[in-house]
Amino acid sequence: MQVGVRIARLSSSRFRSPHFPLLSTTSRRLRCNLSPSAASPEECELNEESDKFLRWLRQKAGSEISSVLSLGNSIYGRSLFASKNIKSGECILKVPYIAQITSENISREIKLLLPRDIENVSRLAYSGWATYVNSLPSIDEMHNAIFWSKDELELVRDSAIYQETINLQAHIKKEYSVLGPVLEQFPYDFGDVHLMDFMHAYALVTSRAWDTSKGVSLIPFADFLNHDGTCDAVLLSDVHEEISEVIADRDYAVGEQVMIRYGKFSNATLLLDFGFTLPYNKYDQVQLLMDIPSHDPLYGMKSEILKKHCWPRTTTNADKSNTSGNSFVVKEVKSAIGKGKGIPQALRAFARVLSATSVEELQSLITEATENDGRLARRPLKSNEREIQAHCILCSRLLHMIQGHDVALKKLKSVDASDCNGRQSLRTRMARDLLNGELRVMKSAYAWLTNYYTSLSVPKEASLCSEEFSLTSAGDGELG
Numbered sequence: 073m074q075v076g077v078r079i080a081r082l083s084s085s086r087f088r089s090p091h092f093p094l095l096s097t098t099s100r101r102l103r104c105n106l107s108p109s110a111a112s113p114e115e116c117e118l119n120e121e122s123d124k125f126l127r128w129l130r131q132k133a134g135s136e137i138s139s140v141l142s143l144g145n146s147i148y149g150r151s152l153f154a155s156k157n158i159k160s161g162e163c164i165l166k167v168p169y170i171a172q173i174t175s176e177n178i179s180r181e182i183k184l185l186l187p188r189d190i191e192n193v194s195r196l197a198y199s200g201w202a203t204y205v206n207s208l209p210s211i212d213e214m215h216n217a218i219f220w221s222k223d224e225l226e227l228v229r230d231s232a233i234y235q236e237t238i239n240l241q242a243h244i245k246k247e248y249s250v251l252g253p254v255l256e257q258f259p260y261d262f263g264d265v266h267l268m269d270f271m272h273a274y275a276l277v278t279s280r281a282w283d284t285s286k287g288v289s290l291i292p293f294a295d296f297l298n299h300d301g302t303c304d305a306v307l308l309s310d311v312h313e314e315i316s317e318v319i320a321d322r323d324y325a326v327g328e329q330v331m332i333r334y335g336k337f338s339n340a341t342l343l344l345d346f347g348f349t350l351p352y353n354k355y356d357q358v359q360l361l362m363d364i365p366s367h368d369p370l371y372g373m374k375s376e377i378l379k380k381h382c383w384p385r386t387t388t389n390a391d392k393s394n395t396s397g398n399s400f401v402v403k404e405v406k407s408a409i410g411k412g413k414g415i416p417q418a419l420r421a422f423a424r425v426l427s428a429t430s431v432e433e434l435q436s437l438i439t440e441a442t443e444n445d446g447r448l449a450r451r452p453l454k455s456n457e458r459e460i461q462a463h464c465i466l467c468s469r470l471l472h473m474i475q476g477h478d479v480a481l482k483k484l485k486s487v488d489a490s491d492c493n494g495r496q497s498l499r500t501r502m503a504r505d506l507l508n509g510e511l512r513v514m515k516s517a518y519a520w521l522t523n524y525y526t527s528l529s530v531p532k533e534a535s536l537c538s539e540e541f542s543l544t545s546a547g548d549g550e551l552g
């Protein structure tokens with residue numbers, strides 16, 4: 073999760089080693105309904121447990137954590153609710169750094185045995201706080217894409233998340249192969265740790281830890297806050313005071329669930345790292361992979377020029393590995409006739425290079441770049457015909473992807489809900505949210521590109537795009 077910085081002064085003080093009590097039984101019992109006005113025996117028990125947890129945390133922290141929030145249960149699992157009226161701008165929760173868990177808490181003996189290249193999420197997943205981590209949601213309650221079966225993953229084969237999930241699974245396996253033998257040397261601390269246990273701990277960390285100035289940190293109590301992508305409230309870090317805090321972004325009445333924004337995350341990120349999706353996510357995006365066709369007679373010259381101008385570029389994947397490729401992130405374009413914010417300039421430049429059919433055209437692109445700011449093909453091509461063709465290449469690529477998503481969504485629609493158990497229907501809904509969001513983004517980009525090239529066309533040129541583009545869709549939110 074992303075953390076906001078309240079005061080950007082870095083503290084040099086060392087993290088003291090907190091000690092968490094065993095929560096395994098209590099945390100399960102916290103999962104009952106909380107209604108602030110009612111007082112069933114379960115609710116009384118929940119309030120008691122919540123108070124107990126806060127008392128314990130306050131003791132660790134040496135200060136009050138929150139006097140306006142209490143722990144309850146909602147459709148999102150454990151959640152924080154306003155226990156008093158909250159005013160916008162009020163600080164609702166403060167967790168001192170000393171009550172947070174980072175990889176610095178790993179005991180010295182274990183630290184010495186850990187190879188340097190083990191990433192922070194893996195370090196934290198088995199940092200000696202396994203008891204705390206294990207008390208959190210069980211593996212059956214988690215829906216991160218890495219836990220999806222082969223058949224379930226097939227539902228999202230048309231999205232980049234399919235390959236990212238496979239890469240992440242391989243990455244976790246690799247980390248486990250290095251960490252496993254180290255953990256085996258501490259049977260008293262960790263017991264038997266199998267690959268699935270490690271995957272579970274890994275997913276717990278990705279779904280509830282923040283990237284702070286101290287590295288990946290678990291922040292107890294704050295990690296009961298659920299995500300609302302439309303919220304302005306985020307977890308802030310006050311490095312000077314050494315606390316993490318949340319400031320209310322609006323008024324809350326007693327009993328209302330208080331939520332924050334984990335980050336500006338697409339459904340693909342939410343599914344991979346957190347195990348849920350939103351029915352409408354304004355941060356959705358798609359990855360477009362572009363290549364020079366191997367049969368292009370100018371393949372050599374185009375590759376050479378692109379390489380000189382930093383293509384292929386390296387992108388960092390969810391599993392922290394790097395992919396070298398011509399990968400572009402496309403976001404939703406708000407208006408088909410507006411500026412086209414969301415279609416990367418670099419993607420259009422790449423398409424302009426692809427559209428060239430002669431050495432002279434490529435040469436003139438190089439000259440233009442040298443005479444201007446050095447960036448290749450950032451201006452519309454001098455020939456209208458070529459500019460139209462460049463954008464048709466992008467439309468054609470997008471159309472192919474749109475059709476793939478359409479087919480996948482049609483298949484999802486035909487899944488008979490009565491054949492599904494709760495888990496399957498939840499994951500089917502997530503697949504639908506993901507594909508619908510990506511489809512919306514692709515259609516918006518497609519509409520903008522089509523509008524752009526038709527605005528350049530005289531009737532004869534309008535037929536330059538070789539494919540007949542027609543959008544019929546199974547997805548929600550059709551462009552019409």
Ligand SMILES: C[S@@+](CC[C@H](N)C(=O)[O-])C[C@H]1O[C@@H](n2cnc3c(N)ncnc32)[C@H](O)[C@@H]1O
Pocket residue numbers: 147148149150151209279280294295296297298299300345346347348349
């Ligand atoms: C930081 S924890 C929040 C507390 C969590 N509900 C619990 O029971 O411990 C993040 C997890 O909460 C759930 N969650 C948070 N926001 C959600 C949302 N908007 N929709 C569905 N699940 C959500 C997901 O399971 C996610 O992995």
